[in-house]
Structure formats: C-alpha cells, structure tokens
Amino acid sequence: MTKIRAIRKTDSAKALKSIRFQNLTRFSRPRVKAFLDFICELIDENVYIQINKKPTLKWEKAWLKDLKKKIKDGEAVWLGAWEGKKLIASTQARRGLWNERDNASIGLSVLKSYRRKGLGEKLMRMIIRIAKKRLNPKNIYLSVATPNLPALSLYRKVGFKKFARFPNWAKKNNKYFDVLYMLLKK
Numbered sequence: 001m002t003k004i005r006a007i008r009k010t011d012s013a014k015a016l017k018s019i020r021f022q023n024l025t026r027f028s029r030p031r032v033k034a035f036l037d038f039i040c041e042l043i044d045e046n047v048y049i050q051i052n053k054k055p056t057l058k059w060e061k062a063w064l065k066d067l068k069k070k071i072k073d074g075e076a077v078w079l080g081a082w083e084g085k086k087l088i089a090s091t092q093a094r095r096g097l098w099n100e101r102d103n104a105s106i107g108l109s110v111l112k113s114y115r116r117k118g119l120g121e122k123l124m125r126m127i128i129r130i131a132k133k134r135l136n137p138k139n140i141y142l143s144v145a146t147p148n149l150p151a152l153s154l155y156r157k158v159g160f161k162k163f164a165r166f167p168n169w170a171k172k173n174n175k176y177f178d179v180l181y182m183l184l185k186k
C-alpha cells in the first residue's frame with residue numbers, strides 16, 4: 001500500500017492523511033468483511049449504484065475471488081482506499097466480453113463521510129491511468145443515473161462525455177430514471 005500523495009485542498013490533505021491506497025493484485029489477501037461492510041453501507045444509504053440488495057458474506061467472497069481471477073487474467077483492475085481496516089472507497093475497471101473486450105467500463109464509490117475531499121476525483125484519475133497501462137483499452141466508458149448529479153459532475157470534470165441516453169432504464173424507490181453512457185475523451 002502507498003500513502004496518499006497529492007490532494008488539492010489543505011483541509012482535504014489533513015482529512016485524508018491517514019488514508020492508504022491499495023492496488024489489488026492476485027497476491028493480495030483482502031478482508032472480505034471490509035468489502036461487505038463497504039457495499040452494505042452504500043446500499044443502506046440508497047445511493048445510485050446498480051446493486052440494491054445486500055450481499056451475503058459467501059456471495060462477497062465469491063465476488064472477490066472472481067475479481068482477483070479477472071485481475072490475474074488481465075481482465076480487470078481494482079483500486080481501493082483504506083482508513084485503518086475500513087474500506088472507504090473503491091474503484092475498478094473491467095473489460096467487456098468477447099468482441100467487446102477492448103472497451104473498459106469504470107465504477108467508483110466513496111463512503112459518505114469521506115466525500116467532497118477530493119478522494120473520488122483522485123481515485124478516478126488513478127484508475128484511468130492504471131486501466132490504460134494494464135488493459136490498454138480502445139474505449140473507456142461508464143454509466144451513470146441522471147439524478148446522480150455529484151457523479152455526473154465528477155465524470156465531466158475528468159473528461160467523460162455523454163454518448164447515449166437510455167430512457168427509463170433503472171428504477172429506485174419505485175421511480176424510473178434515465179441512465180447515461182459516457183465515453184472518456186482521448
């Protein structure tokens with residue numbers, strides 16, 4: 001793990017001082033419980049991520065095993081931020097399947113009390129760099145719910161541009177909303 005290096009704002013630098021980044025490799029032995037707690041906290045908060053049902057420890061273990069295999073096979077990269085033993089942010093890039101394997105999709109989440117400190121932006125810029133190096137994709141893209149204004153603003157800031165809108169594509173609290181697909185400018 002490496003200590004955080006550059007953070008934009010002085011206050012943020014102070015707030016994030018104790019945070020460490022981990023680049024997951026096939027040799028890492030991450031604590032499954034930390035991953036489970038992380039995803040459950042986001043689901044409890046009802047944020048705009050795809051998963052809406054809390055996984056079991058067994059499911060999470062299988063998910064992590066699969067992720068590590070994908071990392072080993074050059075199909076994915078993952079980067080997390082830890083404060084002590086708590087996973088506080090996670091981002092990953094994954095290849096598509098078969099003849100779409102040269103497209104990498106990115107996901108990112110930061111726990112509520114660590115937001116607005118520059119962490120999401122830093123992780124996004126780092127995962128783009130790592131994905132370019134390890135996956136060498138032709139396209140880097142992501143999807144985002146239209147009501148998720150913080151995420152939309154972050155993605156635009158780092159250089160993603162909308163290339164498709166899927167109307168009424170996902171549902172939360174019994175309400176449908178559009179999903180945007182965004183492509184990273186070269």
Ligand SMILES: CC(C)(COP(=O)(O)OP(=O)(O)OC[C@H]1O[C@@H](n2cnc3c(N)ncnc32)[C@H](O)[C@@H]1OP(=O)(O)O)[C@@H](O)C(=O)NCCC(=O)NCCS
Binds near residue numbers: 115157
């Ligand atoms: C979206 C998310 C990752 C942003 O993380 P973060 O660490 O708070 O973001 P940062 O502090 O690095 O902010 C970077 C930029 O994002 C945008 N942003 C972040 N929070 C914002 C907010 N509440 N309102 C408006 N813009 C916001 C801004 O453009 C900001 O740049 P600025 O500081 O120059 O204004 C975070 O809100 C999150 O994890 N949300 C819940 C899960 C989620 O929605 N994931 C994305 C699924 S597509």
